[in-house]
Amino acid sequence: MLGLDPSTSVDGVVETIEKLPIDLFAETLQSILVHLQDQNRAVDLIETCDKFQRVGINLDQKAVQDIIKLMTYYFRLAAKSNLSSDVLVSKLTECSSKWSKSTLPVVHQLWTEHSALLHAHQEVLTMASIGKLVDIQWKLGMAVSSDTCRSLNSPFISVLMKIADTSGEMSYKSFEMTVQQFQNFYRQFKEMASVLETV
Structure with a gap:
């Protein structure tokens, strides 16, 4: 469902997210949101890994990819279902109890800023549904x-x-x-x- 490897738990991915500095996590979320708004651009995995390493966070590509997949899944779900920021944060806390109080406000704020545009984009995709x-x-x-x-x-x-x-x-x-x-x-x-x- 989430697109994660079966050996990967959601709690494990959230624990990895919690190791990231808040500004780096916010930048990663921004990349995901830009990707969801413009389906022609993908989140650059190598570039994201390099950004992590430049600030001293050494994660392998699979761990970074799991973060991207998890957050992409929840942003896409929120866009399709027209979820508010509060409901999105609630869904995230339902999937894992490992979220910290400092990380979820970042998700809340970014979703508040981008939700209307992403929901509209999702509706266009649903109506067009063209490959x-x-x-x-x-x-x-x-x-x-x-x-x-x-x-x-x-x-x-x-x-x-x-x-x-x-x-x-x-x-x-x-x-x-x-x-x-x-x-x-x-x-x-x-x-x-x-x-x-x-x-």
Whole structure:
């Protein structure tokens, strides 16, 4: 559910968070909130690890990644459910009793500042629910058996698309087309490209 490794406990991640200076934790939360507002940018794990090491906090990449995953999960949950800062803090204390009184106000303050924007962004994502085309591969083949090809040994085009959905998960879609279907597909793409050039 949280995206954490099964060997990692929420309490363990919170204990790691509690070792961070408040300003560094706030900066990490800011990076997560920026990521959630702009799905094209990810939280830079290496850069975050370097920031931690520069102030003397030596955590491995997995520990830093667990912090990012935990807080991303709760911020995303709060945005989807339109939770107030108080309810978000309450959810965090329900998941772990290890939170300190100095850390939770940082979460409260940052969520108060960013919640409206993130909730609106989440609603747009939910309404649009459009994936992002990451990669497309194709190959030309010869049909051995088919419902649409009249004769065997007819050429066909096989297409595999890699798509990132709004949650960041990758999925693959594949389909096959006859040469005639591909030519129509190609013509439609050319039309789209010419329209986009005029924008």
